[in-house]
Amino acid sequence: MSVAEQLDLKPGQSLELLKELHILTRDGRINQDSRRKLKQVNHLVQFIEKVLHEVPESASGPTLADHGAGKSYLGFILYDLYFKALGKGHIYGIETRAELVEKSTALARKLGFDRMSFLAISAADASQAEALPAQIDVVTALHACDTATDDAIAFGLRKQAKFMVLVPCCQAEVAACLRQDKALALARTPLAELWRHPLHTRELGSQLTNVLRCLYLEAMGYQVTVTELVGWEHSLKNELIVARRTGQRKRSAAARLRAILAEFGLGGLEALRYPGLPD
Structure with a gap:
């Protein structure tokens, strides 16, 4: 061979x-x-x-x-x-x-x-x-x-x-935001149990980051597909996001993105990471 x-x-x-x-x-x-x-x-x-x-x-x-x-x-x-x-x-x-x-x-x-x-x-x-x-x-x-x-x-x-x-x-920014307000979040909603433990904070932060990216791309006029790149035995960082420009901005995606930011206490990230969202 x-x-x-x-x-x-x-x-x-x-x-x-x-x-x-x-x-x-x-x-x-x-x-x-x-x-x-x-x-x-x-x-x-x-x-x-x-x-x-x-x-x-x-x-x-x-x-x-x-x-x-x-x-x-x-x-x-x-x-x-x-x-x-x-x-x-x-x-x-x-x-x-x-x-x-x-x-x-x-x-x-x-x-x-x-x-x-x-x-x-x-x-x-x-x-x-x-x-x-x-x-x-x-x-x-x-x-x-x-x-x-x-x-x-x-x-x-x-x-x-x-x-x-x-x-x-690696995605650390959202996890850091979740970590910063963890005590307040635990008092506010039982959903905060999703990121109470440090390992879960990191995992949820990574998941949220990519979900928000996909919504942002859809809101800004892209069709998005998400799949794995190779088998998980080859890499743990394995999520593949493919975005195709359609030019059709989706207000529903923008609304969902804002709702997720609010639910997880991440509103401060909108202007920094997701500018130009349609109303």
Whole structure:
């Protein structure tokens, strides 16, 4: 059995790229951590390829912004499997750590992936960056930590993204808010038992965060589907949110979002995380 068959690689997927990304060793071996990462990225690429096929054709091709890019595994593999053969389009990697941006820029140059750009900037500041076009077709975020996923959503809204493909990671902000007013909440409603214990606070905070994100996207004119990325044996951070822009803002979703914020004592987050909700 070949290495490609052992790793369940896609047709035409470059072994040399995987070695450059240190997913494979120079002799083609892979450890379990890298195997899990590669499986997650390849699965996500499948979802992203589907939405890229739905982007209207243009002379310049589709644009994609990847937030919290890290070492840009997702961007490089997506370019290798889709953008390279397409011959047009552009991938922008957004990452705060300058040393990773420098390494990704050098690797793209080495591989001849000349339609890849990397910015050492936060997701929150990316929407103002002059190096990025006024509109972006697809916004992705694979395990962008805590509020970086919210920043990616805000970026997508500002750039009128046709699609957003998000796999959230750790979510601490809502849990911190729940923790802060726990005693008052316990006196106010028996529902507070859902987050009385610290472990439940963290779990409920994560669940609420993603529910609120989905409602926000629906309220702002997106159709949302939620599924798992890969089997739970590969990753606990496994929720995949795919949003397609319809332009039809849903007041009912905005009303439900506000009701949930009020019920859980999170009203202060509306202006911070969910601006522009329809009345």
